[in-house]
Each structure stands twice: as structure tokens, then as C-alpha cells.
Amino acid sequence: MRRIPKQKRSKQRVAAILDAAEALFAVEGYEQTTTNAIAARADVPIASLYQYFENKEGVAQALIDRYVARMVDLHEQTFAVDVTALPLDTLLDQMIDPFVRFHLESPAFGHLMLGADLSNELAEATARMDEAVIAQINGLITAQRPDIAPERALHMARLAKAVVKALFALVEQHPDQAEVLVAETKRMFRAYLES
């Protein structure tokens, strides 16, 4: 971000811009959304947008930052207790439910994390986050099933993350069947981990 908003009014403006961007990215996609459209929807002159953001990607970046912060919160809450001690059922609930909820509440998340053709820098940041998540899942798997070889556990973690992503997409497509689909995914994971 180009200039950090200090006064209350500026903060509101920046928030308005991000909200507008979120809504537009969600329904139109990143490439299809124009900076002018964002500014118009936020009811802010385009020049003001560029006072706070370097460029279009900067807006996406800030939006991602907002998402990441919430994600970090979620992680901290999730791992506040000793998850390794939990029974598998409860563990799966705790690992999956909050993230599904988060996904449903963050309309542009999917588009930005998956669809958008962002710059290298951003892509790398995303990749780092991905790896962190995978490491965490990996730890959980190892804790649950110490008998599994570390290498294999890593592949399992990768697959698990990919499946959860797929679940997100599925839930977005059929929001009314969210619960059943989530339940089914948990069953699948459970069978997988107990096999």
C-alpha cells in the first residue's frame, strides 16, 4: 500500500474500496474487474484509489492480507488446544468446519487464491501459505498415525489440502448441500486415515 490511512475517514475509504473489490472479484473474477469499477462501486474517485494502492494487484494484495489475517486467527484458535489429543472425529470437525465457514464468508477468496493470475511475488506468498498449511496437516497426520512414513504423510497432506480446496469449490457450487458434502468429506478422510 502506498499510503497508510491514519484518519478515520481514510480508513473507511480504504475499507470501502476493499469491500467493493471483494464483491467484484467474487462475481466477475480478478481479470474481469476493472479498477474503475472498483472505485465506482466504492463511490470513490479513481485517483483516490491510487493514492492508497500501488495498482490493481495492490488492491488484491491488501484483500489477501485481510484474508490472511483472519486465517491466522482461525489457525490460532484451532490450535489453541492440543489437537493431537483429540479423537479423530472431533479433530476433523475442528479442522474443516471453521475453514468451510470462512470460505463461505469470503466471497473473493477462491478467485484470488486460485483463479487470478497474480504476479510472482504474490504467487510466492500464496505458495508459502500453502506450504505452511500442508506442514500443519502433515503434523496432524503424523500425530494420528505415527506408523505412516514421513514421505507418505507429506503426500497425504498435500492431497488432503487439495481435497479441502475441492470441497470449497463444491460447496460454493451447491451451497444448499454444504452440510452433507462436508459430512461426506469427513467420512472419506476418516476412512482414509483409519485404513
Add this chain to the structure above:
Amino acid sequence: MRRIPKQKRSKQRVAAILDAAEALFAVEGYEQTTTNAIAARADVPIASLYQYFENKEGVAQALIDRYVARMVDLHEQTFAVDVTALPLDTLLDQMIDPFVRFHLESPAFGHLMLGADLSNELAEATARMDEAVIAQINGLITAQRPDIAPERALHMARLAKAVVKALFALVEQHPDQAEVLVAETKRMFRAYLES
């Protein structure tokens, strides 16, 4: 298509355009790819591209048609034998392997089928294909596990399809670990279906 190529020369050109489009859609995505870039890569004047294709979406459409034709072939081969009689392991091999191979050989397939914001008509075609695939998976699940309620089987099929899609993305991202990831996915499905 605007004009059907009759002479050999023009057939080659159309193929060259489609190949160029495939390569570009694969690395840049649909929206980011310009018709000029396609024409340039195919070493064809832009006006020639428009002799054969209505517009950019027409090119994508033709590419999809090419994919769909190959897909149909695959399906027919896969279901030439009575798959319901196969043991689960073999069944999973036969259902997943050819499609993974197909996916690896069709660079733009994922982008076009998932990412692109194509027109309604195209989106509907894709949706129809999706439903057909899900129905087929549904049939297999029911054959393997007649005890599962039809409703649940449908959800399982949906999930399975989503997971395979996720697997494709994963394999694309880590092509060197394709085999292990595929194997892991099969294990997961196996555990799931036997649970």
C-alpha cells in the same frame, strides 16, 4: 465455426490456430490470452483467425470440442467392458489412470473447463458433461455398494468428481510426483468405498 476448411492448407491452419490457443490458454489462462497472441503464435494473420472462428470464445469452443471428442473416446474404451464386475482396485485404476493421462496431455483442459468465464451456452455444455460424468460415477458406486442409499451415493459421486479434479490440479502442480499422488488418491477412494 464460421467457415469449414476444405482444402488441406486451411485444415492445417485451423489446427495451428487451435494448437497455439491451447498452449496460450494453458499458460496464460483464457481471459489473459488475446486473439492477436493466438494468431501471432500460429503465425497466421489475425484476419485469417476470424475467417474460421466467430471470436475468441469460438476458438475456445473448438478446442473444447476437440477435447470432448477425445473424452468420449476414453469413456467408450473405459466402459467397453463390464466395469461393475471388476474388483475395486482394478476399477479405480481403469477409472482414474486414463483420465490423469488425458489431463496431462491436454494442457488447456483444466483452464477451459474450470477457470474460464465462458458464455452461458458453453457453461451449460460443460455442466451437462459434468452431470453425465457424475451419473456414471454414481452408477459405479451403486454397483459396488448396493447398500448405500441413492441420495448419499449421489453426493459421494459429486465429491469423487471434485476430488479427481483436485487431483488433476495437484498433478499439474507437481508433475514429478504424479504417480504417488494418484496412488494416494486411489487408496483414499478405496478406503472410502470399503468403509
Add this chain to the structure above:
Amino acid sequence: MRRIPKQKRSKQRVAAILDAAEALFAVEGYEQTTTNAIAARADVPIASLYQYFENKEGVAQALIDRYVARMVDLHEQTFAVDVTALPLDTLLDQMIDPFVRFHLESPAFGHLMLGADLSNELAEATARMDEAVIAQINGLITAQRPDIAPERALHMARLAKAVVKALFALVEQHPDQAEVLVAETKRMFRAYLES
């Protein structure tokens, strides 16, 4: 015209092209009509069109020629008798009616003669034709009213021709009221010439 059609089939083709052009010029206008559209409507390959006509204007030219030929016929018929001897009423009938009829039967005539931005050469041809018509009208006025100064008669002739053109446009706009409007115009001319 580039090549004069000698065989029957070629003649039919040329006629088909001209018919197509006439229809399209009439409803779309000259500029808006594309050579490809003409060829398509005539069910003739575009390259064939260019075997018979130099370019788009060449088609218009040929169409105009066809019109001019019919016009000349009309003129000859009209002036076959000694019109100067006719009573004014009959004269007006004979001067106006056939041309209104001609106009109604020649859909593209108005567009080509008035609207189209044709080349100098063509415009000059049109202008020459105009002058010939004006001279003829001039003659009639002088015959009817020898007392009018030649200079003024020329202006009257010019005006008369313009009014008839306006009448054409009017009739095209309200074809159902053609007769009344024509009658009204004749009345006006009559009053004018008798004043």
C-alpha cells in the same frame, strides 16, 4: 465492368449480383452494405463478384446503369408525343406519374442517387443526368409559360426537380398515401405554373 458476361449462365450471375446489391443497398444503404454480403445473398463466391466488377462502386455503377437505361426508356416514351401541346393537367400527369412508379419499383434508386458517397466520376455522371432532366423541365415550363424570363424558368425547373425528389422520399415514407400526395403535388405545381 471488368468482364462482359457472354454466356447465359454468366448473365444470370451478374443479374443475381445486381439484384442482391439492389435489395441490400435499399435496406442497409450503400456504405453499410458489404461486398461479401452481396455475394452471399446472390449465392455467388466473393471472388466471382470481383471477376465481373472492379470493386464495390463498380456494382453500384452497374446498378445505376440499369436504372439509367430504364429512365431513358421512360423519357423516350414520355416525349414520344408532343408534350408542349398537352393541357397542363395531362402534362403533369405524364411527367410525374411514370417517375413515381419507377421510383417505387426501384428500391435502391433513392439511396444511390442521393445518399451514397460515390466517387467523383459517378457523382459527375449523376450531375449530368440531373442537368439533362432540368433542361427538359425548363423546356416544358418555357413552352407552357413563354412569358417567364429564361433565367427564372431555370430556377423554377431546379425547384421542380427538387420537389419531385422530395415527393419520392415522402412517398417512400408513406407508401399508403402515395396517391394523395402525388395529387397534392400536382395541384401545387399547377397553381404555381398558372400564377
Add this chain to the structure above:
Amino acid sequence: MRRIPKQKRSKQRVAAILDAAEALFAVEGYEQTTTNAIAARADVPIASLYQYFENKEGVAQALIDRYVARMVDLHEQTFAVDVTALPLDTLLDQMIDPFVRFHLESPAFGHLMLGADLSNELAEATARMDEAVIAQINGLITAQRPDIAPERALHMARLAKAVVKALFALVEQHPDQAEVLVAETKRMFRAYLES
């Protein structure tokens, strides 16, 4: 219009664009005039033109609006006095002279109002204006000649309007003989109305 100019600078630009468009529409016609040519003639980047106008038709529309405003002024001035009380000679002077002057000062007026193939919306606006003018003429005729049947008066009004239009075209073609031609037209109308 896409954006309403507020600062002086932008108002001048918009005026420059309209002036350029007027000049080009007048000599080339609407279809033949390109937005690039307008922008170039106004010495304005093409993107700036599109800041203020939706598209080419938007430019024409704005130009027409400018004309219509002047026309309305003219009408109001013309009908400020009780025209029905005037002697026919004076009436004709007042009805025709200002409009001929207006026409001579508005180079693109004829092209836009008559020749251009504008969209339905615009065409309807033109048609409505036409009808208003005809109604007004109709009223004058009825005032002058209460003995004429209302139906016939309407036809006379239509014809009169068409003739005036024809006069405009004529005057544009022979600007040096404008006065004589106008005088002749008045004579014709006078004879017509007194017959």
C-alpha cells in the same frame, strides 16, 4: 454523455470534439466519419473522446441536441407573435427565412437529420420532431384557409415540410442562388395556398 464536463478545460474539449464532428459529418457523412478522425481533427486523443461520449452515435446525439436546442429557440421566436394574423407574404417570410439561415449555418444538420442511419431511439426522436413541425404547419394552413378539409391540410403540411427540406438541399448545392430559390419557393407556396 458519459461524463459531464465541469471544468472549463473539459468543456472546451467537448466543444472542440463536437465542432470537429460537425465538420466531418457535413462533408463525409455520418457513416464515413470515423471516431478517430473526429478525435484527430479536434486534436484530442481518442480515449478522451470516449470519456465524454458513449460511442460515435453518442457524439451525433450530442450534436443533434445542440441543433435541437437552437431549433427550439427559433420556433419560440417565430411563434412569439400571433402568426395567424399575418398576411401570407409575411408569414411565409417568417416561416422560411430563419430556417434557411439556420440550415446554412449548421453544416451537419441535413446529414444527421436525413441521411444517417442512426439507432431507433434517435430515429424516433427525429420522427417526433418531424411530427411536431408538421402539426405546426398544419395549424398555419388551417388558419389561412379554414375552408380546406382537415385531412387534406395534413397532406399539404407534409408536402410543405418535404418541399422545405428539398429547398435546403437545393440551397446547399447552389449556395450562390439561395435567395432566388427561396423566393421561388415562397411564390410556389403562395400560389398553392391561394389556389
Add this chain to the structure above:
DNA sequence: CATGAATGAGGCTTCATTCAT
């Protein structure tokens, strides 16, 4: 000769971004 194929030039329009008041 007939015609399927080819194309340079150019038209309309948008967009991310910067300038200047």
C-alpha cells in the same frame, strides 16, 4: 474459369494508470 483461401489496413472501444488543478 471458378472458387476456397488469404490478408493489410483500419475501425471501434476499453483500461490501468498518471497528471494537474
Add this chain to the structure above:
DNA sequence: CATGAATGAAGCCTCATTCAT
């Protein structure tokens, strides 16, 4: 600082016309 205005670069697409089989 806020913002109305400005714009280079580029994208999509068409068309009159010619080439080459």
C-alpha cells in the same frame, strides 16, 4: 489532500480486395 481530467497502449473485430489452386 482530493479529484476531475487525461491518455498510451492494446484488444477485438471487419472489410474490400487479391491470391492461388
